[in-house]
């Protein structure tokens with residue numbers, strides 16, 4: 257199983273996943289052209305994609321979904337609330353939030369998250385004995401999120417803002433309220449706390465995602481996470497990668513194979 261965060265941030269989100277011989281995207285907030293370019297960076301031909309899974313209908317997650325779907329004949333997987341906002345995709349595969357579905361031999365659970373969208377979800381993706389969890393755009397960590405992230409071998413987790421930087425940035429009071437509300441976006445501290453809770457020796461890759469460019473920096477997000485991971489002791493021994501996603505370039509493909517855990521390279 258492997259994945260590459262092609263774009264992550266308030267402007268555009270898109271992740272490539274390959275497992276059990278199936279390739280798909282989760283979200284595509286990039287334009288069709290940009291998504292093709294990012295896929296080329298990691299050596300992926302869009303004609304080999306079998307699906308585009310969508311978390312929720314915000315533009316930074318769906319902007320290029322229908323274009324790619326039509327251009328390459330790729331079916332779109334979403335719940336009813338999200339699907340309503342995707343205009344004329346080539347194929348529609350409706351899933352129910354909370355109910356497992358399959359893409360080839362890959363098992364997927366879309367789980368509910370709190371965010372100001374119709375029916376937003378995170379995805380738990382399982383294949384080849386490994387579990388990858390993608391969860392961004394959540395106002396707070398619920399029990400359900402804790403349950404689904406536990407046991408992950410790799411995770412893309414939102415680390416949207418630094419609370420102090422958010423309060424002092426130039427955003428309007430309304431926007432600050434929206435972001436920091438329970439239906440907004442997850443702050444560095446909350447993300448780091450969740451990672452501390454779920455850390456185990458077989459959590460190999462952590463990608464912090466959906467970083468705000470106005471109320472966060474990769475340095476602050478990594479600092480918060482590192483502070484909490486340092487207290488994990490032996491539970492963090494398997495960690496190979498700690499990276500921040502960004503909207504400018506794709507991250508390298510991270511292999512979830514459990515093999516190279518001793519050659520730990522943690523990007524700080």
Ligand SMILES: [Zn+2]
Pocket residue numbers: 312314371373393
């Ligand atoms: Zn959103």
Ligand SMILES: [Zn+2]
Pocket residue numbers: 265266269314316317393466
């Ligand atoms: Zn978003």
